Amino acid sequence: MTDFQYALDSDGVATITWDVAGRSMNVLSLAGIEALDALIDRALGDGAVRGVIITSAKKDFAGGMDLQVIAQMQSGGAAAIFAGVMRLHALLRKIERGGMDAKALTGGKPIVAALTGTGLGIGYELPLACHRIFAADNPKAKIGLPEILVGLFPGAGGTTRLVRKLGLQGAAPYLLEGKLLGPHQAAEAGLVDEVVAPEALLARAKAWVLAAKDADLVKPWDQKGYQMPGGAPYDPAGYMTFLAASAMTSAKTQGVYPAAQAVLQAAYEGALVGFDTALKVEARAFTSVLLDTTAGAMIRSLFLNKEALDKGARRPVLPDESVQKLGVVGAGMMGAGIAHVAAVAGIAVVLVDSSVEAAERGKAHSAGVLDKAIQRGSATEESKTAVLARMTATADYAALAGCDLVIEAVFEDPKVKAEVIARIEAVVAQSCILATNTSTLPITGLAAASRRAEQVIGVHFFSPVDKMALVEVIRGAKTNDRAVAKALDFVRALRKTPIVVNDARFFYANRCIIPYINEGIRMVAEGVDPALIENAARLVGMPLGPLQLVDETSIDLAVRIAAATKAAMGATYPDAAVDGVIFTLAEQGRLGRKAGAGFYTYDAAGKRIGLWEGLANAWPVAVVQPDLAQVQHRLLMIQALEAVRALEQGVLTDIREGDVGAILGWGFAPWSGGPFSWLDRIGASAALAMCEGLSGLGPRFAPPALLADLAAKGDGFYTRFAAA
Numbered sequence: 001m002t003d004f005q006y007a008l009d010s011d012g013v014a015t016i017t018w019d020v021a022g023r024s025m026n027v028l029s030l031a032g033i034e035a036l037d038a039l040i041d042r043a044l045g046d047g048a049v050r051g052v053i054i055t056s057a058k059k060d061f062a063g064g065m066d067l068q069v070i071a072q073m074q075s076g077g078a079a080a081i082f083a084g085v086m087r088l089h090a091l092l093r094k095i096e097r098g099g100m101d102a103k104a105l106t107g108g109k110p111i112v113a114a115l116t117g118t119g120l121g122i123g124y125e126l127p128l129a130c131h132r133i134f135a136a137d138n139p140k141a142k143i144g145l146p147e148i149l150v151g152l153f154p155g156a157g158g159t160t161r162l163v164r165k166l167g168l169q170g171a172a173p174y175l176l177e178g179k180l181l182g183p184h185q186a187a188e189a190g191l192v193d194e195v196v197a198p199e200a201l202l203a204r205a206k207a208w209v210l211a212a213k214d215a216d217l218v219k220p221w222d223q224k225g226y227q228m229p230g231g232a233p234y235d236p237a238g239y240m241t242f243l244a245a246s247a248m249t250s251a252k253t254q255g256v257y258p259a260a261q262a263v264l265q266a267a268y269e270g271a272l273v274g275f276d277t278a279l280k281v282e283a284r285a286f287t288s289v290l291l292d293t294t295a296g297a298m299i300r301s302l303f304l305n306k307e308a309l310d311k312g313a314r315r316p317v318l319p320d321e322s323v324q325k326l327g328v329v330g331a332g333m334m335g336a337g338i339a340h341v342a343a344v345a346g347i348a349v350v351l352v353d354s355s356v357e358a359a360e361r362g363k364a365h366s367a368g369v370l371d372k373a374i375q376r377g378s379a380t381e382e383s384k385t386a387v388l389a390r391m392t393a394t395a396d397y398a399a400l401a402g403c404d405l406v407i408e409a410v411f412e413d414p415k416v417k418a419e420v421i422a423r424i425e426a427v428v429a430q431s432c433i434l435a436t437n438t439s440t441l442p443i444t445g446l447a448a449a450s451r452r453a454e455q456v457i458g459v460h461f462f463s464p465v466d467k468m469a470l471v472e473v474i475r476g477a478k479t480n481d482r483a484v485a486k487a488l489d490f491v492r493a494l495r496k497t498p499i500v501v502n503d504a505r506f507f508y509a510n511r512c513i514i515p516y517i518n519e520g521i522r523m524v525a526e527g528v529d530p531a532l533i534e535n536a537a538r539l540v541g542m543p544l545g546p547l548q549l550v551d552e553t554s555i556d557l558a559v560r561i562a563a564a565t566k567a568a569m570g571a572t573y574p575d576a577a578v579d580g581v582i583f584t585l586a587e588q589g590r591l592g593r594k595a596g597a598g599f600y601t602y603d604a605a606g607k608r609i610g611l612w613e614g615l616a617n618a619w620p621v622a623v624v625q626p627d628l629a630q631v632q633h634r635l636l637m638i639q640a641l642e643a644v645r646a647l648e649q650g651v652l653t654d655i656r657e658g659d660v661g662a663i664l665g666w667g668f669a670p671w672s673g674g675p676f677s678w679l680d681r682i683g684a685s686a687a688l689a690m691c692e693g694l695s696g697l698g699p700r701f702a703p704p705a706l707l708a709d710l711a712a713k714g715d716g717f718y719t720r721f722a723a724a
């Protein structure tokens with residue numbers, strides 16, 4: 001059984017059908033490369049064959065490279081990686097040549113790609129090497145090159161071909177941002193040649209193959225006098241494009257993503273040389289990226305471990321708990337967002353608020369999000385009508401009857417939540433699972449308001465719900481496995497990534513984000529230049545500096561959280577220095593972005609202008625400033641130590657969740673692979689030394705016993721806590 005089947009019809013058209021056994025999505029393995037190569041040789045060598053269609057027996061074309069192949073290549077070192085990549089180049093170039101005479105450019109056989117659905121990574125690079133790309137009109141299909149999102153870049157000719165096909169400016173969104181398109185958008189953008197009704201796909205491809213002429217088979221870059229769209233780097237227009245792309249990439253990635261620099265290098269240097277040399281340049285750049293630990297850490301967290309969690313690695317082994325009818329109580333910002341994503345996922349939703357008007361406002365939020373999606377071309381009027389039809393907005397709790405999961409997202413007040421839980425329980429069946437979206441209140445405490453504490457669970461969404469990929473599922477002291485299964489089946493239906501943590505103050509994500517924000521604010525109080533704090537954070541790969549982050553989430557929220565934490569901790573409360581800053585800002589009405597004033601200043605339209613100069617009056621900038629690295633170490637270490645403590649205390653039970661949750665939940669420097677990957681990267685001993693260097697700042701930098709133990713034994717998180 002090979003991954004590709006071969007059939008020749010009576011008109012001389014060979015069809016190579018990709019169908020990897022036992023997988024819902026094709027991926028290219030080493031054996032697959034050899035099998036495809038042999039079939040291409042067979043077709044090119046058979047006089048009865050006039051042309052070839054490469055397609056898939058599955059609803060999608062291919063999801064990409066088998067990442068095991070990449071792992072294998074990595075373990076072989078530079079020479080093995082380079083040889084492996086060049087092997088693939090040779091096959092794709094053979095397809096592109098179609099057996100034609102290299103000088104006369106005649107006598108080739110057309111080889112086309114017919115995409116049944118999604119084609120990602122190599123699943124688009126292989127079509128790019130073909131003479132024409134047909135895509136079935138499949139609304140679910142996504143086409144593009146997402147490699148950059150896991151720390152790689154298209155290294156099977158995708159970079160070289162797309163830049164030559166579209167020019168650097170045209171190719172940049174796909175190469176540098178991993179932008180994916182549906183078939184029609186892909187055709188408009190020039191990524192595919194034709195969109196065809198699914199049932200006509202193969203017939204249309206065959207008709208083209210039979211009619212193709214020599215000239216149709218020669219790629220522009222193999223023709224004499226080829227000019228790169230938008231200009232190569234040595235002509236004035238092209239020079240500006242390459243310069244701008246380089247500057248923009250540096251601004252976006254702050255230089256911490258080797259793949260972004262490497263893809264630009266491959267594009268730039270490749271544009272200066274002939275096509276086959278450009279492939280070698282690309283292979284060399286790809287090799288250097290694979291040898292950097294960044295790619296390995298990003299693939300592990302953002303691909304392998306994320307996928308394992310998505311597929312239910314932490315789900316108790318229980319029968320299916322797919323949600324049939326969802327109730328959401330509280331149609332504010334979060335409740336409306338949750339109702340929206342559930343309805344989009346095809347789930348019937350009852351959205352309850354204190355008044356019909358408030359509930360309807362929540363439903364209108366969904367309509368607004370869908371209108372924007374329609375403008376972008378990612379939704380249609382019909383899909384909007386269908387989504388809204390699944391959503392019932394009401395003030396009547398009785399409408400919750402028949403729900404198998406109800407999530408409350410009312411005000412963050414234990415008394416209000418307890419009342420709401422009792423009202424829900426009065427109408428739902430005994431089997432219904434009750435979830436709370438609280439971000440600060442312990443689940444065990446809320447469960448005490450319920451008559452069935454074992455069916456109460458935390459399902460913590462992040463804002464904005466439709467954009468954020470993480471959902472934190474929190475087990476209370478009594479929560480049973482069925483409630484966990486129900487929550488995970490719900491998250492899976494939404495195509496979001498779950499982590500399952502135990503109940504403790506602020507659970508996992510907020511527990512780590514709050515110290516990050518506080519460390520930034522503390523530095524302001526110490527006289528560290530606010531611009532240094534913010535830039536240090538951005539330069540180390542945090543999406544937002546701590547001061548910008550607290551402006552976004554609001555300073556009054558920070559004040560409320562500080563007050564509640566102080567009340568809970570009493571004399572041991574460590575953050576008085578932070579309070580000095582945020583209470584002062586709050587008193588002045590500087591509540592953050594929503595107030596048009598916070599650590600930053602904003603213009604009338606709400607656009608952030610710059611750091612507020614008045615900060616220096618209250619907290620003068622010290623003459624002697626710490627160096628950049630020290631500020632960065634403080635900002636990363638304060639988060640990483642909190643993650644380690646969460647693991648030590650059993651809040652986290654799986655480091656994979658700690659890393660994936662940190663990147664998806666609050667953007668912990670994605671290049672690092674997450675806090676545990678970051679600590680492993682610097683090594684436990686060096687991390688320990690870093691903590692000791694920072695310990696003068698306060699006990700918050702005291703190394704947890706677990707870190708000291710790893711250092712003493714020469715161990716790391718991923719070696720000690722290999723996936724359970």
Ligand code: NAD
Nearest residue numbers: 330331332333334335353354409410411412437438439463
């Ligand atoms: P919100 O103020 O926007 O919405 C709360 C809604 O609950 C309002 O529409 C209100 O009318 C409704 N409500 C209040 N009492 C009710 C009752 N008895 N019956 C029915 N409806 C009632 O608040 P939000 O920001 O959406 O937060 C809701 C919950 O989500 C809170 O527990 C909060 O901690 C949590 N949360 C918020 C965020 C965030 O970023 N805002 C993130 C994660 C979790």
